[in-house]
Amino acid sequence: xxxxxxxxxxYTIILLLVVGNLFILLSGRFYLYxxxxxxxxxGKTGPTIYDLEVFPKATIETSGTAFQWKQHxxxxxxxxTESEEKFHKKWKxxxxxxxxxxxxxxxxxxxxxxxxxxxxxxxxxxxxxxxxIGIATDKGLIKSIDEPAGNYIPEFKENGRDxxxxxxxxxxxxxxxxxxxxxxxxxxxxxxYYTDDLYGLVTLQKVxxxxxxxxxxxxxxxxxxxxxxxxxTGKSIAELxxxxxWKPMGAGQTAYWSLDKENGDEKAYCCLYASPRDFALLGFLxxxxxxxxxxxxxxxxxMKELVQTPPxxxxxxxxxxxxxFQTWVYPNFGNPVHxxxxxxxxYIMVMPKTGRMVVRLGHRKTTNFEIPKSKKNxxxxxxxxxxxVGHSWDIFHYLKMGERLSKQIKNK
Numbered sequence: 001x002x003x004x005x006x007x008x009x010x011y012t013i014i015l016l017l018v019v020g021n022l023f024i025l026l027s028g029r030f031y032l033y034x035x036x037x038x039x040x041x042x043g044k045t046g047p048t049i050y051d052l053e054v055f056p057k058a059t060i061e062t063s064g065t066a067f068q069w070k071q072h073x074x075x076x077x078x079x080x081t082e083s084e085e086k087f088h089k090k091w092k093x094x095x096x097x098x099x100x101x102x103x104x105x106x107x108x109x110x111x112x113x114x115x116x117x118x119x120x121x122x123x124x125x126x127x128x129x130x131x132x133i134g135i136a137t138d139k140g141l142i143k144s145i146d147e148p149a150g151n152y153i154p155e156f157k158e159n160g161r162d163x164x165x166x167x168x169x170x171x172x173x174x175x176x177x178x179x180x181x182x183x184x185x186x187x188x189x190x191x192x193y194y195t196d197d198l199y200g201l202v203t204l205q206k207v208x209x210x211x212x213x214x215x216x217x218x219x220x221x222x223x224x225x226x227x228x229x230x231x232x233t234g235k236s237i238a239e240l241x242x243x244x245x246w247k248p249m250g251a252g253q254t255a256y257w258s259l260d261k262e263n264g265d266e267k268a269y270c271c272l273y274a275s276p277r278d279f280a281l282l283g284f285l286x287x288x289x290x291x292x293x294x295x296x297x298x299x300x301x302x303m304k305e306l307v308q309t310p311p312x313x314x315x316x317x318x319x320x321x322x323x324x325f326q327t328w329v330y331p332n333f334g335n336p337v338h339x340x341x342x343x344x345x346x347y348i349m350v351m352p353k354t355g356r357m358v359v360r361l362g363h364r365k366t367t368n369f370e371i372p373k374s375k376k377n378x379x380x381x382x383x384x385x386x387x388x389v390g391h392s393w394d395i396f397h398y399l400k401m402g403e404r405l406s407k408q409i410k411n412k
Contacts (some may be wrong), residue, residue: 007132012144015053018091019314023107026048026402031190031191031194031195031196032185032194034194034195034196038051038054038055038194039217042054046183047122047182047193047343048120048363049118049120049122049344049346049361049363050092050119050120050343051120051258051271051297052118052120052256052258052273055258055259055260055267055271056119056258056259056260056261056262056263056264056372057214057256057257057258057273058236058237058238058257058259058322059238059254059255059256060238060241060246060251060254060255060256060257061242061247061254062246062247062250062251062252063246063247063248063250063251064255065250066251066252067250067251067292067293068166068247068250068280069099069102069104069280070102070103070104071103071104072103072105072409072410073103074105074409074410074412075104075105075106075409076106076107076108076409077409078105078405078408078409078412080104080108080401080405084397084401087397088110088362090364091345091362091363091364091365091366091394092110092360092362092363093110093360093361093362094109094111094113094117094119094361094362094363095107095108095109095110095117095119095276095318095359095360095361095362096109096358096359096360096361096398096401097276097277097280097358097359097360097403098110098356098357098358099280099283099284099356099357099358099359100355100356100357100406100410101287101306101355101357102284105406105410106406106409107276109276110332113276113361115276115277116253116275117273117275117276117369118253118254118255118256118273118274118275119273119274119346119361120246120258120270120271120272120273120342120345120346121270121271121272121273121274121279121342121346122270122271122341122342122343122346123219123222123269123270123341123343123346124272124279124340124341124342124346124347124348125257125268125271125272125342126219126222126268126269126270126326127282127326127327127340128241128245128272128282128340129225129226129229129268129269129326130156130170130225130306130325130326130327131244131245131282131285131290131298131302131306131358132229132237132240132241132245132304133145133166133170133229134290134298134299134303134306134325135240135244135297135298135302136229136232136233136240137302138299138301138302141232141233142166142228142229142232144166145165145166145167145170146165146166146167147165147166148162148163148165149161149164149165149166149168149224149228150162150164151304152227152228152231152232153203153228153231155203155276156203156224156408158399159206159207160206160207161205161206163207163211164207164211164224165211165212165320166225166228167212168211168212168221169221169222169224169225169228170221170225170325170326171212171215171312171323171324171325172215172217172218172312172323172326173211173213173214173215173216173312174207174211174220174221175207175208175209175210175211175212175213175214175216176205176206176207176208176217176218176220176221177206177207177208178205178218178219178220179356180216180217180218181378185266188201188205188219188220189219190269192220192223192269193267194217195260195263196260196261196264197260198223198260198264198265198267199227199265201223202220202224203225205220205224209295211406212312213312213313214312214313214314215312215313215314215315215320215322215323216220216315216316217323218252219269219270220226220269221253222268222269222326223267223268223269225268225326226265226266226268226269227265229295230265234333236266237257237266237268238256238257238267241255241257241272244297245282245285245297246278248292248295248297249278249281249282249284249285249292249297250281250292251274251278251281252275252277252278253274253278255272255273255274255275255278256272256273257271257272257273258270258271258273270342270343272346276359276361279340279346279359279361280330280348281359282340282348282360283339283340283348283349283350283357283359284350284357285297285298285303286303286306286307286327286338286339286340286348286350286352287350287352287355287357289303289304290302290303302325305324305325306324306325306327306338307320307323307324307329307338308324308325309321309323309327309329311377314389316389316390318386318389320385321387322387322389322390322391324338324392326382327339327340328340328341328391330387330388330391330395331387332351332387332399333387335351335354336353337349337350337351337395337399338352339348339395341392341395343365344362344363344364344365345360345361345362345363345364345365345366345392345394346360346361346362347359347360347361347395347398349395349398349399349402351399356402356406358398358399358401358402360398365392365394366392366393366394367390367392367393368389368390368391368392368393369388369389369390369391369393369396370387370389371385371386371389
């Protein structure tokens with residue numbers, strides 16, 4: 001009996017392997033081989049924040065003069081409540097830091113993560129690309145954010161893509177047919193993570209919605225921006241990050257950007273690897289309108305436009321209040337939160353009015369906030385909560401934790 005069961009299982013596995021291999025060969029999705037070898041064959045089930053050694057990478061050096069965060073006199077003299085600890089455990093938080101302007105109030109790490117650990121930004125890296133676009137434009141290397149992307153990428157001068165501008169790309173409103181999914185292995189996002197030809201992938205995108213009319217979050221838009229930067233400057237994304245951000249900011253540790261192949265292109269839509277405190281420095285740029293240590297690193301005019309939310313239509317049929325130039329914006333009832341956001345809950349959140357900043361890194365995030373069906377006809381509820389739609393509801397917990405810890409430390 002056991003022999004029959006074993007034989008049946010063996011035949012089933014062989015059949016699945018044959019069918020799977022045929023599907024890959026016939027569909028041309030050869031990136032799936034890379035995906036399987038970089039996940040299941042090494043004991044993983046998908047992308048993680050610790051994929052640094054899985055892919056080729058480019059190095060981003062520091063200047064050697066690190067920015068010195070001040071440390072509050074009551075630094076870390078606060079603690080999570082029991083329910084907050086349970087929340088972090090459930091969603092697998094690895095790092096949680098709270099700042100008041102340039103002062104570190106609280107810092108905690110879990111399961112081997114430390115202040116020296118570099119981890120994957122995932123899509124939080126998109127905001128970094130936006131900052132580089134702002135600097136390049138201010139330097140005159142990009143003439144205008146309203147010029148066509150086709151001025152830099154020849155393939156975008158045809159097939160209806162000639163009207164796609166840099167602004168459209170910044171706003172996630174290019175109208176491509178890119179499928180954005182962190183779970184579907186057949187999506188363009190999955191292919192982008194495992195392919196060895198990012199340029200070939202993004203230059204195949206078709207325009208299916210009139211550019212500049214609908215907000216539709218697509219990693220392909222960011223990757224196109226990266227190629228605009230490379231063409232406009234003649235430098236790689238890692239080189240630009242080092243020269244224009246990492247060294248001027250005073251980053252404390254070497255960072256890395258994953259490549260699609262050896263000496264290839266940066267996965268600009270994701271995959272900047274940095275330490276928690278250096279991620280915080282990127283947040284500090286948002287908090288201080290592009291200025292650190294007396295230096296205007298990103299032009300102030302761009303930082304102001306970065307967090308504006310033009311009235312584009314969203315997939316829920318409401319006006320966009322959630323996204324600026326590759327940057328998330330939560331109106332927060334008059335006390336706005338501007339933040340970087342990445343797969344698994346990589347958050348760098350700043351509140352300019354209060355000067356507070358919260359950095360959370362980890363493995364899991366919650367789903368996006370949605371108005372319950374039972375409340376769809378409740379006008380007052382919708383009026384209050386519409387601005388939350390499209391934001392992962394865990395950020396509201398992290399913001400509250402940051403506020404409570406901040407008060408606890410300041411009132412010691």
